[in-house]
Amino acid sequence: MNPNLPTHLAANAKYDGLTPFMFLKQGMLLSWYDRKMGGKPMEFLRLNNNVSFINKFLKFMDLIKDKTIRAGYFKAIRRNYQNAVKQSIKKCIAK
Numbered sequence: 001m002n003p004n005l006p007t008h009l010a011a012n013a014k015y016d017g018l019t020p021f022m023f024l025k026q027g028m029l030l031s032w033y034d035r036k037m038g039g040k041p042m043e044f045l046r047l048n049n050n051v052s053f054i055n056k057f058l059k060f061m062d063l064i065k066d067k068t069i070r071a072g073y074f075k076a077i078r079r080n081y082q083n084a085v086k087q088s089i090k091k092c093i094a095k
Contacts, residue, residue: 014080017072020063027051029059030069039068 015022019042020030028044047059063069 014083015076017074017076017079020069021060021073024056024059024063030063033068035068039072 023030023044027047027049029047030042031045032043033039034041047056064073
């Protein structure tokens with residue numbers, strides 16, 4: 001976690017890099033973030049309820065085009081995969 005943001009819980013670290021995509025899935029689009037602070041804070045706008053799959057996919061691609069967002073996303077995917085592998089190994093060893 002960031003020493004400048006001591007109120008951020010370590011338990012929420014698993015969502016680091018995934019936030020814009022989680023919000024998009026729930027119908028909210030990233031409209032602004034502070035590039036100097038590593039993407040925090042973020043601002044989201046609610047999309048219309050009738051947004052098509054294609055439009056959501058295009059919004060997803062817009063997020064991926066952003067270098068900062070893309071780096072955080074792939075870092076989160078790698079981290080979560082590594083954690084899943086570690087948990088699987090621990091389960092195998094425990095048997």
